[in-house]
Amino acid sequence: MNWLDLRGHLRLMAPGLFIDSDVPALAQPSAERQGISGQVGVELSALLLLDPARTVGVRTAAKSLSRAPSSISEAFSALRAAGLVDSENRPSVPGLFWELAEHWKPVSRDVASVPGPGGERDNAALRLGMDDVESTVGWALTDTVAAMAYEAPVSIRAGHPPDFYVPDQSTLRRAVQLLGPATTSSSRAGRVRVAPVSLVCARRIDATGWANEHWPLTNPLFVALDLAQDPGRGREILDGWTPRKPWNRVW
Structure with a gap:
């Protein structure tokens, strides 16, 4: 079976020919944009947007939302990786609002x-x-x-x-x-x-x-x-x- 992995590998087989080698990648894989992740991410985003000027720490958010600090920390990391909060955990406005709107699906x-x-x-x-x-x-x-x-x-x-x-x-x-x-x-x-x-x-x-x-x-x-x-x-x-x-x- 012949195949080319765009991340950097070529395998080619034919009569009298066998190539199985790393090659230059045609495109660099980009980091997956996580954004709002799961229910905790939705809850945290809402909390941040209620008072966007306020700096909210992991433990404060965990107490407000009755969630484990580890879950809040993961949600913050996902938001930060997507550029939806800054280094001080303040929300990016209006970006975070419109991202949250995509997840806002009440029964x-x-x-x-x-x-x-x-x-x-x-x-x-x-x-x-x-x-x-x-x-x-x-x-x-x-x-x-x-x-x-x-x-x-x-x-x-x-x-x-x-x-x-x-x-x-x-x-x-x-x-x-x-x-x-x-x-x-x-x-x-x-x-x-x-x-x-x-x-x-x-x-x-x-x-x-x-x-x-x-x-x-x-x-x-x-x-x-x-x-x-x-x-x-x-x-x-x-x-x-x-x-x-x-x-x-x-x-």
Whole structure:
């Protein structure tokens, strides 16, 4: 069998001829770009982008994310090799945001109704977390309706179906059971999504003091990641949106 390995080896066989030798490589192998690696890489990237000016060490990140320091160290190494964090572990903006957007794929279900006043028993079962919003875990409004609350350049009709993040799969299943599944797009009253990282539902924003919105909001970072999934309208909104302080534009 005759073959040429472009990395630098030739094997050639014919009547009266046998060559099996190293030859100059035609191309130098390039280091594989690792970028965001696995779930820990997704979680670490989100943590860094929440406060891009802050220097976060391995142990601090491990404590914040409840992950082993060794796993965080590996995730940092992969990000650094891809040029997505610098030598002091600060994120490359907006590069890391758009890389994270490629990995942002929450599981979601459309529901036929949304929680509201008068459903105390069901609301308790759904673990909405409407008390002490900024220090508890619970549902968080996201996507277009949340973007409007954050004064992003978006317009929606009254009664636009809201999108919510919930902490885990069990809450998603309970929501579909209690609120009912939407059988068609026109019957959708809302959408429920499992948060890809725990930070989504653990660091919610109480907007009642400055916006006409009673639902807790997820951080603008996660709203922007949802909008980024729409390569047309969503990215157009992001181009014109800089959230108010203390939040950061990282896209």
